[in-house]
Amino acid sequence: MNIILLSGGSGKRLWPLSNDTRSKQFLKLLKDDQGNLESMVQRVYRQLREAQIEANIVVATAASQVDAIRCQLGDKVAIVEEPERRDTFPAIALSCAYFALEQKRPEDEVVVVLPVDPYADLEYFHTLKDMERAAEAGVADLILMGIKPSYPSAKYGYILPEIEPGSMCEEETGIYRVKRFIEKPSETVAEQLISYGAAWNGGVFAFRLGYLMETVRHALPEDMSNELSYSKIYENYHSLPKNSFDYEVVEKAASIAMLPYSGTWKDLGTWNTLSEELAESYIGMVTVGEEIRDTIIVNELSIPIIALGLSNMIVAASPDGILVSDKGKSSYLKPYADTVYERPMYEERSWGDYKVLKYQKTRSGERTMTKLLTLKAGQAISYRSHQKRDEVWIVTDGYGQLVVDNVMKTVRRGDVVYIRRGQKHALRAYEEQDLSCIEVQLGRELEENDIELHPWVWACEELYSERLA
């Protein structure tokens, strides 16, 4: 089975924990079997292994999320990086092109598309295998997972199956032909639909690779569809229709079947729904007292929160800000979170993460940003220079290799490095432990895009092991 994990857009519905670079799927708020905190994307990746699905997996995502995915899933996961954000059809098309044209997978293999964020149990992943079998057997061009609705929601799309006697695709597996789709009906209509056997469309699709490649060929300009290659599609990504998979593929399909799933399924997209599945009611430095009820508190800061006499509330604190909200009212958060946005104060990168500790501005307009950088053991900040700022690094933990203007040296706790504007610099943590340092940026303009990358080949492992000895 080939699996496309769709790691979707960013947003602020879970502000201050989620922001424009840190999407909800990367928040470590759930708990694995060992009691460790894990994120939605880590959970789905773990569950795929636990369900013993032998799959060729790619994660389709935007450039802004690549670092976070590498940080959470490791270096080995294959990533299809969307050249720009263009909805789900182009993302799935590019991923299929990667399977067919880059990995040279046979076109009769099955592809399953899966969002990374739903909260489901292991049965959900076993259902994927049934979908694969149905697609292989040619039951229909497209097999959709139909999620048994737990209430008449007006937020989801509904799949209405043919329920007349004899209309089932396969009696024994319970696969239905699909009659039609209804997008976000009113609650009253939703109630009726459910009584007719309709299910929620959870965005899980199975199809043969060749079926989708045919659609891709049709979607591209005529002069391009000959001698297709992955890089050709990548470069012409902007010419693929900016449309959802549902509109571009599902609505045009000749035959569609639905495989029902009735286990746990939750969309943890808002504080209210997330609060039900949180690993613990209180995460981080939290002290509660005096009649606290039905309240969740997530504290990512290194200062304590004391909560007294709260009822039915959400408190969340991160380097980006603090939310204090009635649970019901938390769904109105987005417009407020959009107004306070300045810049992310915490980001995961491929090499580790950073936290902004302080941002200062002098009367004359000079700016200073103080950050804590943590490089994971063996990871490196790539060779770079800045035009508009000096940087001071004070190593506070671990040791590593520093390069400034092609001169390499070992640095360790207590070392201070002054990098002037224009100087090329890179830093790598040795394999043994993480390296942390305080970074003080000084300049009139401090922008993340003031960066020029330079090639640098790190000394081989032997060389720097030697230096350490």
Place this chain on the structure above:
Amino acid sequence: MNIILLSGGSGKRLWPLSNDTRSKQFLKLLKDDQGNLESMVQRVYRQLREAQIEANIVVATAASQVDAIRCQLGDKVAIVEEPERRDTFPAIALSCAYFALEQKRPEDEVVVVLPVDPYADLEYFHTLKDMERAAEAGVADLILMGIKPSYPSAKYGYILPEIEPGSMCEEETGIYRVKRFIEKPSETVAEQLISYGAAWNGGVFAFRLGYLMETVRHALPEDMSNELSYSKIYENYHSLPKNSFDYEVVEKAASIAMLPYSGTWKDLGTWNTLSEELAESYIGMVTVGEEIRDTIIVNELSIPIIALGLSNMIVAASPDGILVSDKGKSSYLKPYADTVYERPMYEERSWGDYKVLKYQKTRSGERTMTKLLTLKAGQAISYRSHQKRDEVWIVTDGYGQLVVDNVMKTVRRGDVVYIRRGQKHALRAYEEQDLSCIEVQLGRELEENDIELHPWVWACEELYSERLA
């Protein structure tokens, strides 16, 4: 008039804004006539000037508060520093000794004792003048202010006056003789007392300087009372009875009179009472929405707070922590605040203030503390050395004079200084503007008391003006 402003103990009833070094009287939460934020101590000091009281003022306080008082009231205010915390009688006794023996004030002058924290209006200060007149006229040994109770509180002490006809000291000024004192009665008893004309004891006393000096002489060991001097009393502070002024002086006085005051008077000692007088409902970076009612939010952090759907709540955030509490439940805060205490993350010093930005500990037990220091223009960090830590200073704003091991130089934004353990160092901001720097402390133990002070005479103003030119 001589005035003793009693700047009382520290506490955590207003945590996270108040802590063991930052008492409630220093919190800038009130508003002056120009709309600027001011603290309780700044308010009382301003009101004394506005009431045109020509007074010789000293502030009696503990060593831990001297820096905060200098920072908020300026260099010129006289401070009597208590050698140790020993209740109100020794503090008032030492202050009177300062008037009589250090300033050589005549013993028939009147002294008025005033706490710094009640919230009152200007009439309160005019009442002080009436108390002075009554003490000068010899109406009684002690004149107390009787505050008209606004409700039968069980938290305060009550003064019961003689109300029989003809028992008034002075008919025209409304001064009563005091019959007796009742400390924290039940609410039922308080109600009765109020019906008999009792008033709250607000801790405001007037007496002749000589009267108290007599008490001081009696309170000291016999061999000491001859040839008294201020320094002698200061050095033997520990031998003064550790008792309140009420128990040591008021209860033993031969004649006591009460001067009523019926204007505004509030004890802003808890979040609940403070919330009524707060300059604004929302102070700092606060965004509110979605049906917020009867809620106060004070944000001293540099990240935003978003509040949705709150009712009757208190939210307060400072570098020490975050409080989210129901208003009524906020009076139960203290025991919880006591458990979370680690170290103050923000302190005002005579030279300015510091904020702790980050505290880190490595696996091997090495510690790092990153602070933002702000030196007020013209102020200096005194010459010092540390045995157990290195310090790195990165100047981020302004310029000043740095001394390391007796070598002086000018530093400015962008300069990095590495001070090794044992090295003597001092820093002074030039007169023109504040100086700020990021300080990174590195050591196995980072303690505020790891400090040795050394003498240093700063170069005269002319010299360093020259260096600047």
